[in-house]
Amino acid sequence: MNRTWVTMGTVASLTAPGSIPDAVAERVEDVCARIDERFSLYRGDSELARIASGAARLEDSGSELRQAYADALLWRERTDGAFTPHRPDGVIDLSGIVKALAMAQAGDVLDAAGIRGWMLGIGGDLVWASDVAKPILGIVDPFDRGRLLTTLKPVPGRRALATSGSAERGEHIWSRADLPRTPYLQVSVAADDIVTADVLATAIVAGGVPTCDLVCDRWDVDVLTIDRHGELTATRGMRTATGRLAV
């Protein structure tokens, strides 16, 4: 079955070879809706928006928000500051991590319900069940959104593919002020979990080549980058995963 809905300011898509009971699909949508209501800055009434506006205090926020903020700060340390949960004006912006947290939680819901072979895509990020042995995934060409840049067959063990970009709204990704303008138009990261994939893809876009090197050095992930001139780089795992790359 295939279910598509709008959430977190983007489009979500859930598929499985068999049927997914409505109650389970609704719980997945609820996970996304709850996180959207709590963390979205574009919704003036969200918990995080109220903190941003000064209407509420961080110290009084719920444990879920504080945990997400703590996670984001940990990722900032791990990426030497390339990933950051702060806008240049100091406002806490967790949009770089909450979608992935929602997807991870949605995956837990699907696994707990015994759904087999599920795949979940939200706003261009993908996560799938552990029993999806060899998913065939496409990555959109940032120069021609109607085409695929490539197809991928992630290596066994990968559970997530996240893609971040600077194409349409470079300000989407906040980075340290001392970092140079990113050379990357789009960065895809395949990892064993969606949070790692999403955070690191965002970090590489923000931090450029030095961060890409850092990520490849520190994490067991596969990386595919495309820069503003259309030139590509790929790690070994991503070369293996792409359609007809010789390795």
Next chain:
Amino acid sequence: MRTRAILGSALAAFGLLAIGWEIGAAAGAGPATTATTSSGGTTDSGSSSPPTTSGSGSGSGTASGGSSTTATTPTTTDGTYTGGVARTRFGDVQVQVTISGGQISDVTALHLTDAESRSVQISNRAAPILRQEVLDAQSTNVQMVGGATYTSDGYLSSLQSALDQAGWPS
């Protein structure tokens, strides 16, 4: 030019500069297939490593002769060629290249630097690849499509939705 520049980057990334002579000698084509070093031609990916190391695409090295001639010169002989060991300040580098149909079809690192942690980092990094290689990898059997997206106003989300609605295999 872009293809040549990319190929130059790819060659530089694998420390191939030193083995151009090997290819040339094996193919009997002499200097025509010799990879030479020259300035410019590669895109700057920001590495600070010297051009003669295995760093990716950073150096001034470009296979200005080899990139075009290996693709077009009929005297290039198909086969697998192992380069000599290139000594760099980061350690020894040795690669193997396969020529098929007059084009480089495979580049394998037999040994990359590991003398120090910085070198390991270079060895693990994302290396330049040919866009054509992935562009040819289109498939109608894609289960899901990923890409950078930002808001529901963005047309990528429309694309995702359209693909779903169009019944891309799932």
